[in-house]
Amino acid sequence: MVRLFVALILLHTVIAQAQTFPSKPMRILVPYAPGGLLDVTARQIAANLAEHFSQSVVVENRTGAASAVAIDALKQAPADGHTILLDNSGVIITPILNPKASFKMQRDLEVVSIVTGSTSLLAVNAALPARDLKELVTLARASPGTLNYSSAGVGTILHMSGEMLKALAKIDLVHVPYKGGSAAMNDVVSGRIHMIFLGPSILAPFLKDGRVRAIASTGSKRTAAYPDVPTIAESGYPDYDIVSWIGLFVVKSTPPDIVARLAQGVNAVLATPQFRAVLVKSNLDAIGATGDEARRLLDLEERRWTEVIRANKLKAD
Incomplete structure (x- = not known):
């Protein structure tokens, strides 16, 4: 009771x-x-x-x-x-x-x-000689372990986006973690880091002024904001599909x-x-x-x- x-x-x-x-x-x-x-x-x-x-x-x-x-x-x-x-x-x-x-x-x-x-975009520093994903993979295979990518931290979806690409394309990229997407982006713009996976809204001003270049998107379909940027899946890796x-x-x-x-x-x-x-x-x-x-x-x-x-x-x- x-x-x-x-x-x-x-x-x-x-x-x-x-x-x-x-x-x-x-x-x-x-x-x-x-x-x-x-x-x-x-x-x-x-x-x-x-x-x-x-x-x-x-x-x-x-x-x-x-x-x-x-x-x-x-x-x-x-x-x-x-x-x-x-x-x-x-x-x-x-x-x-x-x-x-x-x-x-x-x-x-x-x-x-x-x-x-949302889906993310794979963006590279404008000085990197890679106009598309095929050229990036060729560059990475020619010099294993020399290209790097930044993320907002270990275990984030942006980190895993790179790991998934490494596994499917069989390339060696060095992961450089930061404490946030903005800091990770700043070093891509400066050229200290070669590439990043990041949301279109954060990338937009840097894409507009040409400091970085989007070469692929992570989802199963192209992002509406950048319809000319192909997906990683259609660029040769059909099993790649990541939504954040x-x-x-x-x-x-x-x-x-x-x-x-x-x-x-x-x-x-x-x-x-x-x-x-x-x-x-x-x-x-x-x-x-x-x-x-x-x-x-x-x-x-x-x-x-x-x-x-x-x-x-x-x-x-």
Whole structure:
């Protein structure tokens, strides 16, 4: 009888929390430096969620250790939905690359929403004598280990995009990780780094002024913003197809009713014309997968990257 009474009290408390959520300022943790695509997306989501919930939502950049710094901060916060992580495939890839990582997605995180998805472009410094992917592969094979590419960090989808190309094209490229997409891009522009996989919106000004050149895209179809840039698949590697998604997560023990309320808020934001316009400008596609649908997508991603990493014997740098 006492146990039933306690259970009823706890249930009443959880329901009350969900009904009054959010009851204090919220924060979105971003594992990357300011200025990159994830940071920009997080700030747009924060502004719109703040309006939807009539509550302050701030973005905190917690860089380092392939998302571990941000996820550790999330795990230390109360499991009440007021602290959210915005991340991408790195939450899946990092623990596979590094079994000693301080987090595992299935154990530590609960997905709120797979918000958006997009394909990336493979861009090279304008001085590199490679006008297309075929020429790049020829150049790489002629001088193994001399060409390099940057990414926003070990275990990110941008890192794995390069590893996938290396495996399929049988070339040796040196990976140089940074703490964010902007820093990684700056060294490509300067010529210190030869190439990068990055979203079209971040690359756009550098492509426009000719400092870098896009030679391929990562998805199964060409990106609408750059229809003249062929896919890696149609450039000779038909098994290559990588889409970068952005998701929102809370700590695993967050009450389901609060997760559902957050998901409803995110989908309400996705449905607004203003936010849709932001996605179009950033070359992002709305997904809005929540609940079982989101978990199925993540399960498929985890199986896929486990196979790729093990087949190519990849490890954390």
